[in-house]
Amino acid sequence: MVLLLLLLVVICLLLIYCKIRRRKRRRPHCSTSPISSTKRNFTFDQVKEFTDGFSNFLGEGGFGHVYRGVLPTGRDVAVKRLKVGSGQGEREFLTEVEIISRVHHKHVVSLVGYCTTGSERILVYELVTNNTxxxxxxxxxxxxxxxxxxxxxxxxxxxxxxxxxxxxxxxxxxxxxxxxxxxxxxxxxxxxxxxxxxxxxxxxxxxxxxxxxxxxxxxxxxxxxxxxxxxxxxxxxxxxxxxxxxxxxxxxxxxxxxxxxxxxxxxxxxxxxxxxxxxxxxxxxxxxxxxxxxxxxxxxxxxxxxxxxxxxxxxxxxxxxxxxxxxxxxxxxxxxxxxxxxxxxxxxxxxxxxxxxxxxxxxxxxxxxxx
CATH class of the missing domain: 1.10.510.10 (Transferase(Phosphotransferase) domain 1)
Known part of the structure; x- marks a missing residue:
């Protein structure tokens, strides 16, 4: 009798576990780690090269600096380099890569790629030329x-x-x-x-x-x-x-x-x-x-x-x-x-x-x- 009860409890637990797994698979979510973006992952050396050593400064935000760059294809890009060691900047970086990789609309800036070499956290966007x-x-x-x-x-x-x-x-x-x-x-x-x-x-x-x-x-x-x-x-x-x-x-x-x-x-x-x-x-x-x-x-x-x-x-x-x-x-x-x-x-x-x-x-x- 005890074995039968234990068996029933195990079966119930398995059913509950399977139900939760199915719900998680169906539920859309925005993860923050690890990065699962389809965008290009540049190396730091590549970013340094197409920004000419981060020499063309465009502006500064709360979590980093923005530079102009030119990809080997000739495409102009804006490169946002986050300040090293900012915990909040790290979270924002992961969120931005995950979310902006999902969206495609003419009135939303598009992400070209990113860089996660060592402690570097860099976002590469299309260049929008007329300021804010x-x-x-x-x-x-x-x-x-x-x-x-x-x-x-x-x-x-x-x-x-x-x-x-x-x-x-x-x-x-x-x-x-x-x-x-x-x-x-x-x-x-x-x-x-x-x-x-x-x-x-x-x-x-x-x-x-x-x-x-x-x-x-x-x-x-x-x-x-x-x-x-x-x-x-x-x-x-x-x-x-x-x-x-x-x-x-x-x-x-x-x-x-x-x-x-x-x-x-x-x-x-x-x-x-x-x-x-x-x-x-x-x-x-x-x-x-x-x-x-x-x-x-x-x-x-x-x-x-x-x-x-x-x-x-x-x-x-x-x-x-x-x-x-x-x-x-x-x-x-x-x-x-x-x-x-x-x-x-x-x-x-x-x-x-x-x-x-x-x-x-x-x-x-x-x-x-x-x-």
């Missing part, structure tokens, strides 16, 4: 006219929609910002820097994680709870839209501590109600923009930066709205922007998310900011 969106909006870059800003917004939205919705495995970027949008010679945007990205399977709606990202772009509910969803990216995207519209940086200045979101929210509602955008729009545009196109982008920005994550639209809806293929009322549960008490109520209500979340996110974000 941040450089052009807030730095010394060329002023962007309205058609260019709209093109950047649409391409950027299409790239995020691909990451969120066009794949079996949902990829959340987690560090959407103007500095991570590269522009090519035609000002087409490419999303870069996937070191903080997370993968979420279809069966999950969020992942709990340490709060990371950049102050000014972090969604309030992510800062407060650590629960990461695609709506966190959508909030950050909304901040970038506001930068394109207003020309302002997402954080306050020494003279004015009010951040972009706090300043913009009442302005957005007012502009959509009366159809006048001049007080909201970047003075550098000199009022040279299409009013209907501006209304679409302003409505998208307002929808993306809502306090309630549940009321932020999916990115595929934003793409359609920016193109003019979706009524703006579809971003607001059927309520059309205009002189409407219902619309104003909709914009200010938050599905149980306290208005204080937006204010507390600033101080909380400063404490948890990592880049």
């Amino acid at each position: 969106l941040e450089f052009h909006l807030h730095g010394e870059g060329q002023n962007l006219d309205w058609p260019t800003r709209l093109k950047i917004a649409l391409g950027f939205a299409e790239g995020i929609a691909y990451l969120h919705e066009d794949r079996a495995l949902k990829i959340i970027h987690r560090d959407i910002k103007a500095a991570n949008i590269l522009l090519d010679s035609e000002y087409e945007p490419k999303i870069a820097d996937f070191g903080l990205a997370k993968c979420i399977s279809e069966s999950k709606n969020h992942v709990s994680t340490e709060v990371k990202g950049t102050f000014g772009y972090l969604a309030p509910e992510y800062v407060l709870t650590g629960k990461l969803t695609e709506k966190s990216d959508i909030y950050s995207f909304g901040v970038v839209l506001l930068e394109l519209i207003t020309g302002r940086k997402p954080w306050g200045s020494v003279e004015n501590s009010m951040g972009l979101i706090d300043w913009a929210r009442p302005q957005l509602t007012r502009a959509l109600e009366d159809g006048e955008f001049n007080l909201l729009v970047d003075p550098k545009l000199q009022n040279h923009y299409d009013n209907n196109e501006m209304a679409r982008m302003v409505a998208c920005a307002a929808a993306c930066v809502r306090q309630s994550a549940g009321r932020r639209p999916k990115m595929s809806k934003i793409v359609l709205a920016l193109k003019g293929d979706l009524p703006l009322s579809d971003l607001n549960d059927g309520i059309r922007p205009g002189l409407s008490i219902l619309y104003r109520f909709f914009q200010s209500s938050d599905d149980g998310t306290s208005q204080d979340h937006g204010n507390s996110s600033s101080s909380e974000g400063r404490r948890r900011q990592t880049t």
Whole structure:
């Protein structure tokens, strides 16, 4: 009798073990080690040769330096060399190689290869020649006219929609910002820097994680709870839209501590109600923009930066709205922007998310900011 019971227990344990194994095989995941990329693994000597001894410096980030290189085939590349000995840099390196090797989209920067010789951690990308969106909006870059800003917004939205919705495995970027949008010679945007990205399977709606990202772009509910969803990216995207519209940086200045979101929210509602955008729009545009196109982008920005994550639209809806293929009322549960008490109520209500979340996110974000 005892032997029979033991046999039954063993059989049950084997069945449970087999079931768990099958689930693991079916479940998509983003591993961080070892590297299982199909991209080329360069030796350090090869990288040193095609960068001419790392002599052509392009820029510097939080975890390393970027250099220009030319492959033996004649292809121009950007080479990101991580600082040696950074534990966080190592994790970001593994994450970036794993994730970016999986994605293929015209608005996502492509990985050419990598190097893991000794302690060296190097990423080799396609070269995107026209610097970052941040450089052009807030730095010394060329002023962007309205058609260019709209093109950047649409391409950027299409790239995020691909990451969120066009794949079996949902990829959340987690560090959407103007500095991570590269522009090519035609000002087409490419999303870069996937070191903080997370993968979420279809069966999950969020992942709990340490709060990371950049102050000014972090969604309030992510800062407060650590629960990461695609709506966190959508909030950050909304901040970038506001930068394109207003020309302002997402954080306050020494003279004015009010951040972009706090300043913009009442302005957005007012502009959509009366159809006048001049007080909201970047003075550098000199009022040279299409009013209907501006209304679409302003409505998208307002929808993306809502306090309630549940009321932020999916990115595929934003793409359609920016193109003019979706009524703006579809971003607001059927309520059309205009002189409407219902619309104003909709914009200010938050599905149980306290208005204080937006204010507390600033101080909380400063404490948890990592880049």
